[in-house]
Amino acid sequence: MIDTQSAPTTQAGEPRGYDAGKRIYGRKLHIVTDINGLLLEVHVHPANVQDCHGAVPLLKNVRINFPYLRHVFADRIYRGNQLLNALSDYSPWTVELVERPQGVKGFQLLLRRWVVERTFAWLIYESDSQVARLPFRFEERS
Numbered sequence: 001m002i003d004t005q006s007a008p009t010t011q012a013g014e015p016r017g018y019d020a021g022k023r024i025y026g027r028k029l030h031i032v033t034d035i036n037g038l039l040l041e042v043h044v045h046p047a048n049v050q051d052c053h054g055a056v057p058l059l060k061n062v063r064i065n066f067p068y069l070r071h072v073f074a075d076r077i078y079r080g081n082q083l084l085n086a087l088s089d090y091s092p093w094t095v096e097l098v099e100r101p102q103g104v105k106g107f108q109l110l111l112r113r114w115v116v117e118r119t120f121a122w123l124i125y126e127s128d129s130q131v132a133r134l135p136f137r138f139e140e141r142s
Helices: 051-065 082-086 113-123
Strands: 002-008 017-019 024-033 039-046 071-074 094-097 124-127 130-133
Touching: 002 051, 002 071, 002 113, 024 051, 024 113, 039 051, 051 082, 113 124
Parallel strands: 071 094
Antiparallel strands: 002 024, 017 024, 024 039, 124 130
C-alpha cells in the first residue's frame, strides 16, 4: 500500500514546500507498507511535490529492495497512467486503486486503506497530553 501524509515544519532543516491541497508549508512523508502495515520504504520530500511524482523514486527503491513485489494498492490520487509510464523501465507494476463507493459521503472504511493509515498512526501518535512526533529530518535519512 502506498500513501502520503503532509506535515507542517519549520524553516530549519531540509527543504520544504507548500501543499495547496492541505494548505500546509512543510514536508510530505511518502511510505510503502506491506499488507500487514509493516513499513517497507520511506521517502520524505517537500510538500509541493505531487504524489505521483514523489512515488516514482520511492517505488524504484522498493523494486531494488523487494524485487518480487509487483502489485501496489493506492488511493485515487495515483489514478491515470503518469505513474505507470514513469515506472515502465523498472519491470511491470500493477497499481490497484482503492476508491470510495459512489454516493458515499463522509468517513468510509475502505479495504486495504486502513492498513497504511494505521502505519501513519504508529509513526505519529498522541500519548497523554504530550504529542510525540517522529521528526521528518530524521525520517529522510532512514
